[in-house]
Amino acid sequence: MSVVDDVRSLILGGQYAPGDRLGEVELAEALGVSRTPVRDALRRLQSEGLVDITANKGARVVEYPRQDLETIFELRARIEGLAARQATALATPQDADALHEVAVAIREHAERGDQDAVYRLNAEFHQSLVRLGSSAVLAQSISSLIHSAVLLRTYSSFDEEAMRRSVNHHIEIAAAIRAGDPEWAEAVMRAHLFSARASLLGPRRQENE
Amino acid sequence: MSVVDDVRSLILGGQYAPGDRLGEVELAEALGVSRTPVRDALRRLQSEGLVDITANKGARVVEYPRQDLETIFELRARIEGLAARQATALATPQDADALHEVAVAIREHAERGDQDAVYRLNAEFHQSLVRLGSSAVLAQSISSLIHSAVLLRTYSSFDEEAMRRSVNHHIEIAAAIRAGDPEWAEAVMRAHLFSARASLLGPRRQENE
DNA sequence: TGACAAGGGGTTGCATACAATCCATGAATA
C-alpha cells in the first residue's frame, strides 16, 4: 500500500473533512514515514483534485462550493453516461456479471445500514464502469469527479426513498449493460446522477421562486 | 515560474515527445534545481495525465492509444459542450470579448503559418472557455483531456480546409456566447471537436469496410 | 553457440538537514 493510497483513504474515509489542514509532519508520523513521500502524495492528490495546496501554506482537503457541485453532477451525467453507453459494447459478460455483483452487494449493505461499505462499493461501481467504458487512463482523470460525491458523504442526506432509487439504479445499469443496450444504459446512468443531485442539493430552479 | 510549469511547458512544447523518458537528474540540471522539485513536478504531472510513472523505472510522456483518442474527443464534446452552454449564462460581455480576441488571434497566426502560436492560443481558448463555463477546480481536472490534443500536435495533420473550419469554429463559439445562446454554443463546440477528431484520426466506422 | 547467472553502472525511493516563508504573539509608541 503506497503512501498516496493511504492519504487518499484517510480523506475519502472521512478522517479529514473538507477544509481540514493536512500537515506534512502530522501525516508522516501517523504513517510512519518521512515527509518526502508524504509530500509526493499531497502533490499527486492535488492534481487528482482531492487536495488544495497553497505555496508555503500547506495542503487542505478541497471544498466544493454549491455551484460547483451542481456542475459536477451535470458533468458526471455526461461523462458517465458516455461510459455506460460504451460499456455496453466493450464489456464482456463477465464484466457485466461483476458489475451486477457489486450492485447487489450495495443493496445488501444498504439494507443493513452499513454506510461505510455502501460508500466504498458505490465508488467501486462507478470507477469500474468508467474503466470498462473508456480506459484506465481516462478513468483516472475522471476519478476526482467521482470522489467529490464521496467527499460529500453523499448518502447521509439520502432519505429512504432516494436510497432505494439509487440502489435500484445500480442494478438496472448492470442489466442494461448485460443486455447490450447503450441508450438504456446511458439513460439510467443519467437518471441515477440527477436523482442523487436532487437528494443532495435539494430542488433546483431557486431563481424563479 | 514554478518547476511544474517548466516541465509541463517542455512536454507541451514538444521538447519531449510521447514515449520519451523524463530523467530526474537530466531535468534537474536543465532547469538548474535539485532533483526534489523535479520529483514533485513529475508526480503532479502524472496525476494531470501528462506523464506516466512506473515505480523504480521513472517517468515517460504518456502515449494515448488510438481507441483512447476516439473516446477523448467524444468526452471533450460532452464536457466542453456543457462548458460552452453554461458559459453563455455565466460569462460577462468582457469575457466574451476576450474569447473573441483569442479566436481572432488564432486566425491571424494560422494565416501566417505560425503553428506554435496556434497551439498555444488554441489551448488557451479551450481552457478559458471551460473555466468560464464551470470553475477553476473543474477546469483543472479536465485540463489533461485538452492537453491530449496538444500532445498530438493536432494541427500538423490538418489540411487547409480543416484548419479554416477550426479557426471559424472558434470565432463562431465566441459569437454564440456573446449572443447568450446556449444551444448554439454547445452545438458549435461539438462540431468543432468532432471535426478535429475526423481530421486527426481519419474516417470512422472502419469496422464495416 | 546459446543460455543463464553474477556483477556493475545508473536511476529512482526515502530520510534528514538546512533555508525560506508565514503567522501569531507581544511590546512599544502615538
Next chain:
DNA sequence: TATTCATGGATTGTATGCAACCCCTTGTCA
C-alpha cells in the same frame, strides 16, 4: 487604547546523501 513593528515558533521548500532496485553487460558453463 489602538496600531505598528519586531521577534519567535512552526511549517513548507530545497538540497544532498544513502539505500534499494532495475537493467545491461559480461563471463562461464553446458
